[in-house]
Amino acid sequence: MGAERAAKVGSATALLVVAGAAFAAYGLDQLSKFLVVGNLTEGEIVPVLGSVLEWQFVRNPGAAFSLASGMTWIFTILAAGVITVIIWFARRIRSIAWAVVFGLLLGGVLGNLTDRLFREPSFGLGHVVDFISTPWLIPAIYNIADIAIVSSMVIFMMLTIRGIGLDGSRELRPSKAAATGA
Template sequence: MRNPGAAFSIASGSTWIFTILAAGVIGVIIWFARRIRSVAWGIVFGLLLGGVLGNLTDRLFREPSFGLGHVVDFISTPWMLPAIYNVADMAIVSSMVLFMILTISGLGLDGTRDSRRAKDGSASAEDGEGGASGLDDTSAAQLPAEA
C-alpha cells in the first residue's frame, strides 16, 4: 500500500512537508551525533536516522514525483492494531519509545544521569570552582551591578 501522508494517512495532501521535515530531522541528528557518548542514545538516534532515511528515500524517489513520493507500507497486524506500516515506521516508533524512557530516567547524551550531574555541580560549588553557573568569585565580582 502506498501512503502519501503520515501515520494512518494523516495529512495525505502535505507530502512535501514530510519531505522537508525528514531532511531537517536528518540534519539535526547529524549535528547531535558529535555529542553522543551513550550507547543507549546512539541506538535512539540510529533507529531514528534509519527510519527517517528509509521514509525520505521513498518520498524522494517513488511515484508520483520527486519529493512527493508515497511511502510503501507493507506490514499489516490487524490483531494488534488495524494499521499498515513498514520497517522504517517501526524504527521511528521504537526510537521514540526509547527516547521517552531515557528522558524520564534522566540519562544524558554523555551517558551521565541528572542526579550525578547535579551532585557534581554542588560539589564543585563547594570546592570554589563555580558550580552550575560556571562563575567563580572573581568573575562574579567583575559582573556589572544591576540597577
C-alpha cells in the first residue's frame, strides 16, 4: 500500500491554522453571547427568519438538550481535558484540514468552558448561554461554540473516512484489479 500526500504543511503553519480557527470560533462565540446577554431577555424568542431561525436566550446548566444539568462541574473538567489533549496533539498536525478540525474544536470547547467558569451561578458551575433555535431542524437551542464543535466532528469524520492522517498522508486502498492481480 502506498501513501499519497494531501495538503501537507509544516508544523508552524498547522499551529497557526489551529490558533486562527480557534480564535475565530472563540471570538465569534463570545461576541455573540455578549450581544445576546446585553440585548435579549432570558426566554425571549425573536424570529429572525420566521420559524426557520429564531433567537431564544436560555442558560443551559447541562450538555446538549440540557441533559445532566446537575453535572456542570463534570463538563468543566471534561472541557479542560479536551483542551489539554488538543494542545498535546497540535504539535503532530501537518495537515490544514486536521488543523481546522482541532482549531474549531478548541475554540468551541473554550467558548463553552468560559461560560462554565465565569457565568452565574458560580465559578466552575456557570450556565452556558444558548440562543440559536432552528425548531424545524432539531429541537435544541445552541450557540456558536456548539456549531464549531459539531462542524469539527463532521470534518473529523470526513477525514477519517478518507483515511487522511494528522500528517496529511492518505493511505490508498488497493483497487479491485490490483487486488486480484489483473
